[in-house]
Amino acid sequence: MEDKYVIGIDFGTDSVRALVVNAVTGETAGTAVSEYPRWKSGLYCNAALSQFRQHPLDYTESMEASVKAALSGVPDKVRRSIKGIAVDTTGSTPVAVDRAGTPLALLPEFETNPNGMFILWKDHTANAEAEEINELAHRWETDYTQFVGGVYSSEWFWSKILRTLRIDERVREKAFSWVEHCDWISAELAGNTDPLSMKRSRCAAGHKALWHQDFDGLPSNAFFEELDPLLGGLRERLFEYTYTSDQSVGTIAPEWADRLGLPEDVVIGVGAFDAHMGAVGALAEPYALCKVIGTSTCDMLVAPNEEVGHLLIKGICGQVDGSIVPGMLGMEAGQSAFGDVYAWFAKLVIEPVKSLLGEEQAKVVADKLITHLAAEAALLPVSEKDLLAVDWLNGRRTPDANHTLKGALLGLNLATNGAAIFKALVEATAFGSKSIVERFKAEGVPVHEVIAIGGVSKKSPFVMQTLADVLNMPIKVAVSEQACALGAAMFASVASGIHQSLPQAQQAMSSGFDAVYHPRPDIVGIYDKLYDKYLKAGDFIEKEFLKESTFPLQIG
Numbered sequence: 001m002e003d004k005y006v007i008g009i010d011f012g013t014d015s016v017r018a019l020v021v022n023a024v025t026g027e028t029a030g031t032a033v034s035e036y037p038r039w040k041s042g043l044y045c046n047a048a049l050s051q052f053r054q055h056p057l058d059y060t061e062s063m064e065a066s067v068k069a070a071l072s073g074v075p076d077k078v079r080r081s082i083k084g085i086a087v088d089t090t091g092s093t094p095v096a097v098d099r100a101g102t103p104l105a106l107l108p109e110f111e112t113n114p115n116g117m118f119i120l121w122k123d124h125t126a127n128a129e130a131e132e133i134n135e136l137a138h139r140w141e142t143d144y145t146q147f148v149g150g151v152y153s154s155e156w157f158w159s160k161i162l163r164t165l166r167i168d169e170r171v172r173e174k175a176f177s178w179v180e181h182c183d184w185i186s187a188e189l190a191g192n193t194d195p196l197s198m199k200r201s202r203c204a205a206g207h208k209a210l211w212h213q214d215f216d217g218l219p220s221n222a223f224f225e226e227l228d229p230l231l232g233g234l235r236e237r238l239f240e241y242t243y244t245s246d247q248s249v250g251t252i253a254p255e256w257a258d259r260l261g262l263p264e265d266v267v268i269g270v271g272a273f274d275a276h277m278g279a280v281g282a283l284a285e286p287y288a289l290c291k292v293i294g295t296s297t298c299d300m301l302v303a304p305n306e307e308v309g310h311l312l313i314k315g316i317c318g319q320v321d322g323s324i325v326p327g328m329l330g331m332e333a334g335q336s337a338f339g340d341v342y343a344w345f346a347k348l349v350i351e352p353v354k355s356l357l358g359e360e361q362a363k364v365v366a367d368k369l370i371t372h373l374a375a376e377a378a379l380l381p382v383s384e385k386d387l388l389a390v391d392w393l394n395g396r397r398t399p400d401a402n403h404t405l406k407g408a409l410l411g412l413n414l415a416t417n418g419a420a421i422f423k424a425l426v427e428a429t430a431f432g433s434k435s436i437v438e439r440f441k442a443e444g445v446p447v448h449e450v451i452a453i454g455g456v457s458k459k460s461p462f463v464m465q466t467l468a469d470v471l472n473m474p475i476k477v478a479v480s481e482q483a484c485a486l487g488a489a490m491f492a493s494v495a496s497g498i499h500q501s502l503p504q505a506q507q508a509m510s511s512g513f514d515a516v517y518h519p520r521p522d523i524v525g526i527y528d529k530l531y532d533k534y535l536k537a538g539d540f541i542e543k544e545f546l547k548e549s550t551f552p553l554q555i556g
């Protein structure tokens, strides 16, 4: 087959990565990363309020920069052979748009208003609204949370919309509809952002917006009106149909072909969430748990509909037909903070250094700190009397979403040093992972193997070994540094007709696996005991320690 190329674009929390791939051989022709400038300087965010917003210009500018940089070294012949683009993004990361589908922050009167920007997945300002949605859904004639694990989260679409409409009159007046990041970028690239006709991702809609075939789409207008009259009528301005990512949204808009220096017949695929496309890029087979391990984790599982489609799996972030692999049931779980737990501890150490010695000296320490702590922690013996941590520093995503929960450290004494704390934090993140595996199994979904992708799986052998020991399962790490972008590229190759099916694209383009971490038999038993203590500590936090708190809890 003549060489044909595609581009996968992966919008992460901090940056966007572009990957130019030969769709016939899987070879990478070019790649580049670009950070979001406004986000990097902390604009529009307030961690103490758990408010995390991203400006649409951060996305478009960084996408342009990363695609151009990825293409900068490739021969002209390759550039002319690019046939398709697909994007993945974080989610639920919705934005209010006007009638034309323009995110409000792109209008002059909203350009600095955080409520007119994308509300990033990890924004937890809508805890109270999530609680209201749960309360109503559970007593409504149809429990609309049944396909999202029985708990609606403040990280998701409707919580964020309801909260924003309540607190911002100007957004309320101007917002015609709401769009997920993965849908908006794809629509923007294809030049049709009309909210009523743009193609919406099955993945985003099913996992975060309560869309399901059995509901004839989104929950009823009556449900939303009962929740709050402010939501009345919005359903009609959203969507009824959804699309899997093997479909196309259209051909690249001339403006974007020109901006990116691409042929005018490039096909744009339907977008999806990063972790979902990551599982595709990592070649996750049915019943392989694919853990995307970075700031947070997303734990993805694919299974044939006919085998598990009848189950209602409690406490996960959804089960959606076709959300990962078209034609299969896609399931998502995850942890709200994973690498972010280590980043928190590193920051705790660095901040005083910065204040006392200045930015430059602090950077020298910061660059080496996590690796140093991991090396020290790896030398410590593992015992069931060790310091214990609970990883809910950013709440708990699964099992059973609850973003008001807090983390903990138990067992400090005067000998406790930084390495011991770091070790306990790493173990806590691994225990959080184990509780997800245990939940899948308890709900009748077997987990046959574990695959890891994402920054932490590449950066930290210590974390990965601990995870293998705690899970008592081998973990395979995918070769690709950019499995999410690679998954997007695979979808682009199907949407643009280079490959006839996703499995065909995966076979041609997969990068395979390199490291495998095997559990150490002498440690596994100790971790079983520590895991029991972790469950008890979590129970105490949830049932006793936070019992008296009124809702919503103060974050920070």
Ligand SMILES: Nc1ncnc2c1ncn2[C@@H]1O[C@H](COP(=O)(O)OP(=O)(O)O)[C@@H](O)[C@H]1O
Binding pocket: 012, 013, 014, 015, 293, 294, 295, 296, 338, 339, 340, 341, 342, 343, 370, 371, 374, 454, 455, 456, 459, 460, 463
């Ligand atoms: N050496 C390391 N060991 C463990 N975790 C690390 C290390 N270096 C960075 N991290 C963590 O990796 C996370 C970022 O993961 P990455 O996959 O690169 O980004 P993203 O989640 O935005 O896609 C951060 O939370 C950081 O704390």
Ligand SMILES: O=C(CO)[C@@H](O)[C@@H](O)COP(=O)(O)O
Binding pocket: 012, 013, 014, 089, 090, 091, 092, 121, 273, 274, 275, 293, 294, 295, 296, 297, 298, 332, 334
């Ligand atoms: O929640 C999802 C997908 O459902 C992710 O987009 C979200 O965790 C973001 O993850 P990363 O920043 O890529 O670690």
